[in-house]
Amino acid sequence: MADINLSRITKSFGDYRAVNQVSLDIADGEFVALLGPSGCGKTTLLRLLAGFEEPDGGVISLGGQVVADPQSNIMVTPEMRNLGIVFQSYALWPHMSVARNVGYPLEVRGLGRAERDHKIKAALDTVALGPYADRSPTELSGGQRQRVALARCLVMEPRAVLLDEPLANLDVHLRETMQQAFLDFHRRTGATMIYVTHDQAEAMAMADRIAVMDKGHIRQMAAPETLYREPADLMVAGFVGAGAVLPISNVSITDDRTCSVRLGDTDVAARICPNFVRNRAAAHAGQAGLCLRPEDVWVDDAGALRGSVEDCVYLGGRFRLSVRIGQDRDHVLPVYANRRARIGENVGLKVSDGWVFDRMQGEAA
Numbered sequence: 001m002a003d004i005n006l007s008r009i010t011k012s013f014g015d016y017r018a019v020n021q022v023s024l025d026i027a028d029g030e031f032v033a034l035l036g037p038s039g040c041g042k043t044t045l046l047r048l049l050a051g052f053e054e055p056d057g058g059v060i061s062l063g064g065q066v067v068a069d070p071q072s073n074i075m076v077t078p079e080m081r082n083l084g085i086v087f088q089s090y091a092l093w094p095h096m097s098v099a100r101n102v103g104y105p106l107e108v109r110g111l112g113r114a115e116r117d118h119k120i121k122a123a124l125d126t127v128a129l130g131p132y133a134d135r136s137p138t139e140l141s142g143g144q145r146q147r148v149a150l151a152r153c154l155v156m157e158p159r160a161v162l163l164d165e166p167l168a169n170l171d172v173h174l175r176e177t178m179q180q181a182f183l184d185f186h187r188r189t190g191a192t193m194i195y196v197t198h199d200q201a202e203a204m205a206m207a208d209r210i211a212v213m214d215k216g217h218i219r220q221m222a223a224p225e226t227l228y229r230e231p232a233d234l235m236v237a238g239f240v241g242a243g244a245v246l247p248i249s250n251v252s253i254t255d256d257r258t259c260s261v262r263l264g265d266t267d268v269a270a271r272i273c274p275n276f277v278r279n280r281a282a283a284h285a286g287q288a289g290l291c292l293r294p295e296d297v298w299v300d301d302a303g304a305l306r307g308s309v310e311d312c313v314y315l316g317g318r319f320r321l322s323v324r325i326g327q328d329r330d331h332v333l334p335v336y337a338n339r340r341a342r343i344g345e346n347v348g349l350k351v352s353d354g355w356v357f358d359r360m361q362g363e364a365a
């Protein structure tokens, strides 16, 4: 297994920059998700890593070895990069048994029967498919087929495993089971894994770190809980997790981590992005945004902050409301409540947390 480094990678198709100056360091054994909306460049980045595309500029290294550097005319072929790749279509041969599908890359490499059988058994055991060795892939469920594809990738002892939306074809229930299967696989093998998805819940559930992509750029790369609690910009705040970003104009900075913001007729304490504090001018120029997650705001009849209920949905165990503060149409908060609320009801609110950042951050990108 190996660490992976991308430095200022760029790739255009005609005039369109699908990947724009992307730099990324992935540690040996790390599970990284590439997350972003359709067309943001995730698959192109994965294909550049795999060697199916050549970058226009920048350097890609695997385990310290440069595998792509157009300036120095270096372009190592996909076979020589030794990366395992799993796509959403499993690409299994229906006329071969599960065991033969898994062992086929070893046959191509010319390994002897005994060594092959040993590796096939170990790989199938890793994905908990030992008893299915003699079956045809046509007799397996979608999730089991995807696990065969993983085992086939594993027998090659790849430097890293690249996965491109591997669960996209599976139903919701099976997706959750397979997320666990991927996590078990990662724990058992210690493989470096790079997982492309546009599903933020999937990325949050599995990855050590998530790189959020938009229009060919990486907007932020961080642990899921950091992306959720401290989004760097408006795109990340909106794409990762539920909640709302309220434009606010009145921020008073307490110290380099905390501030107080004016909501309705009340002052609310919040955490503030340190970069934003450094650029104090922006805080007063109407660029501030307050990110509130639903669990940050609860109905509390004694709360000084008051608002009018616009929507009420039962989630099981609690209700999720939309509550408008004052007359401003932008100031609608996601709120949790222990009781049902009437539309139009005036409720008190308690805000326990919030994150203030520069709404204009990254907008020029």
Ligand SMILES: Nc1ncnc2c1ncn2[C@@H]1O[C@H](COP(=O)(O)OP(=O)(O)OP(=O)(O)O)[C@@H](O)[C@H]1O
Pocket (backbone or CB within 6 Å): 013, 018, 036, 037, 038, 039, 040, 041, 042, 043, 044, 045, 198
């Ligand atoms: N071979 C190609 N020729 C021309 N344009 C391409 C090619 N491959 C990708 N693109 C374009 O580059 C952009 C990024 O595509 P990419 O497949 O990397 O996005 P993505 O984030 O993986 O999207 P999705 O989640 O929909 O698969 C898109 O606008 C796409 O149309």
